[in-house]
Amino acid sequence: NPASLVQIMLHLGEMVTATQSVNEETLQLLAAELDYNLLVVSPEEEDRELLETFDIEFGEDEGDESDLVARPPVVTVMGHVDHGKTKLLDAIRNTNEVAREAGGITQHIGAYQIATEHEGEDRKITFIDTPGHEAFTAMRARGAKVTDIAVLVVAADDGVKPQTIEALNHAQAADVPIVVAVNKVDKEGADPNKVRAQLTEYGLVAEEYGGTTMFVDISAKNGIGIENLLEAILLTADAELDLRANATMDAQGVAIEAHLDKGRGPVATVLVQRGTLRVGDSIVCGEAFGRVRAMLDDNGEAIQEADPSRPVLVLGLTAVPGAGDNFIVVTDDRMARQIAQQRAARKRIADMARSGRRRTLEELFSEMEKGQVDELKLIIKGDVSGSVEALEDALLKIDVGDEVRLRVLHRAVGAITEYDVNLAVADDNAVIIGFNVRPEVRARDLAEREGVDIRYYSVIYQAIEEIEAALKGMLKPEF
Numbered sequence: 001n002p003a004s005l006v007q008i009m010l011h012l013g014e015m016v017t018a019t020q021s022v023n024e025e026t027l028q029l030l031a032a033e034l035d036y037n038l039l040v041v042s043p044e045e046e047d048r049e050l051l052e053t054f055d056i057e058f059g060e061d062e063g064d065e066s067d068l069v070a071r072p073p074v075v076t077v078m079g080h081v082d083h084g085k086t087k088l089l090d091a092i093r094n095t096n097e098v099a100r101e102a103g104g105i106t107q108h109i110g111a112y113q114i115a116t117e118h119e120g121e122d123r124k125i126t127f128i129d130t131p132g133h134e135a136f137t138a139m140r141a142r143g144a145k146v147t148d149i150a151v152l153v154v155a156a157d158d159g160v161k162p163q164t165i166e167a168l169n170h171a172q173a174a175d176v177p178i179v180v181a182v183n184k185v186d187k188e189g190a191d192p193n194k195v196r197a198q199l200t201e202y203g204l205v206a207e208e209y210g211g212t213t214m215f216v217d218i219s220a221k222n223g224i225g226i227e228n229l230l231e232a233i234l235l236t237a238d239a240e241l242d243l244r245a246n247a248t249m250d251a252q253g254v255a256i257e258a259h260l261d262k263g264r265g266p267v268a269t270v271l272v273q274r275g276t277l278r279v280g281d282s283i284v285c286g287e288a289f290g291r292v293r294a295m296l297d298d299n300g301e302a303i304q305e306a307d308p309s310r311p312v313l314v315l316g317l318t319a320v321p322g323a324g325d326n327f328i329v330v331t332d333d334r335m336a337r338q339i340a341q342q343r344a345a346r347k348r349i350a351d352m353a354r355s356g357r358r359r360t361l362e363e364l365f366s367e368m369e370k371g372q373v374d375e376l377k378l379i380i381k382g383d384v385s386g387s388v389e390a391l392e393d394a395l396l397k398i399d400v401g402d403e404v405r406l407r408v409l410h411r412a413v414g415a416i417t418e419y420d421v422n423l424a425v426a427d428d429n430a431v432i433i434g435f436n437v438r439p440e441v442r443a444r445d446l447a448e449r450e451g452v453d454i455r456y457y458s459v460i461y462q463a464i465e466e467i468e469a470a471l472k473g474m475l476k477p478e479f
């Protein structure tokens with residue numbers, strides 16, 4: 001039990017309380033003492049296990065070899081700042097303008113798909129529309145493998161720069177083939193061959209130099225060489241990758257971008273990696289879940305289904321997922337909710353373990369703003385029962401709509417005790433309100449150690465004002 005563990009820790013020279021979060025090192029120490037094998041599992045591993053309890057395997061194409069169909073490559077554009085990544089992404093989109101249906105309006109949803117012709121066949125390519133390797137690494141750090149091919153943009157008048165090397169390191173570490181776009185060839189002083197020479201040092205040897213990397217000279221500004229670049233991407237994909245997916249299974253993929261839309265609620269751009277996503281599907285995306293109410297493509301057109309490598313904007317989630325969160329279609333809403341809730345619970349524990357402290361009221365509000373928490377939990381302590389009840393009544397009457405609510409976990413007369421603090425700790429996000437009372441010394445110390453937020457008031461309206469203002473603040477969606 002906790003008490004004996006605390007004793008053992010004391011013997012080991014560690015002063016801890018039963019409710020205190022301990023770091024991994026301390027846990028290892030404890031495990032060694034008790035002759036336990038402590039296995040620290042990665043979040044990805046843990047999530048895989050969680051999904052397995054629901055009989056879901058993420059990242060695996062199910063079915064037979066015969067179910068696999070070719071899917072378009074997914075491309076990320078990387079390179080040094082100002083070398084033309086954004087311009088190139090715009091240029092690629094624009095050359096494809098004709099392919100867009102009349103009436104469509106370009107929507108920046110974080111990714112787009114274009115149609116092109118390659119060796120007499122109709123082909124598609126998906127581009128991640130957030131340039132730079134920040135997005136790439138952020139997603140990779142979360143275990144999401146999104147990119148099939150990296151386009152490394154290098155300005156011909158500037159040559160290889162620190163971020164060029166950084167970008168290619170990231171791509172090589174992820175084992176992603178690179179196509180080099182030598183940009184700004186229209187500029188005076190442009191020296192495309194110098195770029196080729198410079199990059200040989202980093203293992204990128206151009207085909208014309210006897211290597212295997214495709215280099216394409218382009219001008220994103222003048223739209224020169226764009227078709228050649230698309231050609232090179234498809235040639236590289238066909239030569240080095242076997243891009244196929246099962247389009248018949250329940251859809252799986254990754255969230256690329258998400259935000260809270262004033263009118264539409266949480267919206268997320270997801271990239272379907274396998275299976276086919278349909279309107280009406282029950283999905284889980286990170287800790288968000290819901291039913292796909294509608295899907296929009298990058299032209300703002302409503303679509304009914306999305307096949308592998310297709311990016312779509314999904315409406316109908318309960319919360320805003322994070323970039324790099326995986327999404328899966330499950331059999332029903334109940335399962336979706338269960339998975340999302342279990343993930344949220346695990347994340348809370350992991351966060352606690354990591355930070356070793358709880359959140360303050362301010363941090364909590366900012367988190368609620370992001371739509372992750374919908375409840376503000378309070379523990380109210382006061383000097384006389386009349387004031388405690390009055391305060392509770394008043395606080396519960398605060399009406400800020402359905403999106404956030406207030407819950408009183410416990411209220412009592414008397415000083416703030418260790419019990420109150422422990423309760424706040426156990427119920428992670430709870431905040432303690434002290435009305436004309438102070439905490440006991442040990443309670444104060446514990447609260448400090450655990451990072452529990454205690455607020456003191458001596459006037460009721462002040463407490464109401466502050467809580468109400470905060471609750472209202474949480475309603476404002478952040479863009």
Ligand code: GDP
Nearest residue numbers: 081082083084085086087183184187219220221
């Ligand atoms: P990013 O920081 O890599 O996204 O670079 P941008 O796409 O914002 O481009 C940086 C600057 O270079 C902008 O002023 C562009 O207009 C300019 N630029 C981009 N591509 C070309 C090009 O092919 N030729 C010329 N002359 N300028 C370009």
